[in-house]
Amino acid sequence: MLTVGVDVGGTSVRAGVVDGEGTVLAEASAPTADDPDALDDAVAGLVGRLGAGHPVAAVGLAVAGFVDPDRRTVAFGAHLPWRDDPVADRLAARLGLPVVLEHDANAAGLAEHRVGAAAGASVAVLVALGTGIGAALLLDGTVFRGAHGVAPELGHLTVVRDGRPCPCGKRGCLERYCSGTALGRSAEELVNATDDFSLLRAPWERAQPITGRDVARAAEQGDELACRVVDEFADWLGQALALVADVFDPDVVVVGGEVSASADLYLERARRRYVEDVTGGRHRRLAAVHPAMLGGRAGMVGAAIDARERGWS
Numbered sequence: 001m002l003t004v005g006v007d008v009g010g011t012s013v014r015a016g017v018v019d020g021e022g023t024v025l026a027e028a029s030a031p032t033a034d035d036p037d038a039l040d041d042a043v044a045g046l047v048g049r050l051g052a053g054h055p056v057a058a059v060g061l062a063v064a065g066f067v068d069p070d071r072r073t074v075a076f077g078a079h080l081p082w083r084d085d086p087v088a089d090r091l092a093a094r095l096g097l098p099v100v101l102e103h104d105a106n107a108a109g110l111a112e113h114r115v116g117a118a119a120g121a122s123v124a125v126l127v128a129l130g131t132g133i134g135a136a137l138l139l140d141g142t143v144f145r146g147a148h149g150v151a152p153e154l155g156h157l158t159v160v161r162d163g164r165p166c167p168c169g170k171r172g173c174l175e176r177y178c179s180g181t182a183l184g185r186s187a188e189e190l191v192n193a194t195d196d197f198s199l200l201r202a203p204w205e206r207a208q209p210i211t212g213r214d215v216a217r218a219a220e221q222g223d224e225l226a227c228r229v230v231d232e233f234a235d236w237l238g239q240a241l242a243l244v245a246d247v248f249d250p251d252v253v254v255v256g257g258e259v260s261a262s263a264d265l266y267l268e269r270a271r272r273r274y275v276e277d278v279t280g281g282r283h284r285r286l287a288a289v290h291p292a293m294l295g296g297r298a299g300m301v302g303a304a305i306d307a308r309e310r311g312w313s
Helices: 036-051 087-095 104-115 180-193 201-205 212-220 224-248 258-277 295-309
Strands: 002-008 012-018 024-031 056-063 074-076 099-103 123-129 133-139 252-256 288-291
Touching: 002 036, 002 104, 002 295, 012 036, 012 295, 024 036, 024 295, 036 056, 036 087, 056 087, 056 104, 056 295, 087 099, 099 104, 099 295, 104 123, 104 133, 104 252, 104 295, 123 224, 123 258, 180 212, 180 224, 180 258, 212 224, 212 258, 224 252, 224 258, 252 258, 258 288, 258 295
Parallel strands: 002 056, 056 099, 123 252, 252 288
Antiparallel strands: 002 012, 012 024, 123 133
């Protein structure tokens, strides 16, 4: 059967009709509304538009926020207007279709396990590097959510005591040093601390924030300062992979998110740092570390797979 996966992010809502092999047959998108009713309208409108051309049997939502263990309610999303909202039941009644919710990183991890870079792994971890860090853990193909539906929050492990402030309210969180946002912040600090030439200096002098994409583009052109920032990012990622391995001992780790598009710049160095930092790294079997295969569609595809696997009749 065909299902619709909807990736509800902080800036846009992306929906797609997905078949049993994980192939996206049709897509549509809309801006993320800042009002709960308007966001319901956006999701329902996309599903209705896609369903008009395909026999859709169920809908899965990948949500950038906390989803209750029953996967019917969105408890909180920093960039979404839903607060303790019974989104699944409300949309199901409106659409006349079964609806299930999933955290967006879990949905992406599910997609990579079923049809992507972690296919068939017994213990798989997804680390999604974007504005922050999302993470998912799958045990024998089943998403592990923890007792209250929020595990694993790898991005908010404290790695630098009294370090950079984090929007979560803590300081020194991993995502402040190892994310797309962190690439820009590290570049700004380095540009401000040196007079060395850099392709990154012009936007900084124009008071325009340096983004992770700016850093990646400059590094691809051999900019020395940008390459130093990317190397530091790779070292942080290697340490993060070592933490993941020490706690979960996975057989596969998939590195996804927006920053994974530039994996050629940093992933090999991160793998080397991982081997150096993990406990007994040269005397144990280590996880394979792969870039994600599904890119920006992973959450959407995973949500659709999740809806299909629920076995709606």
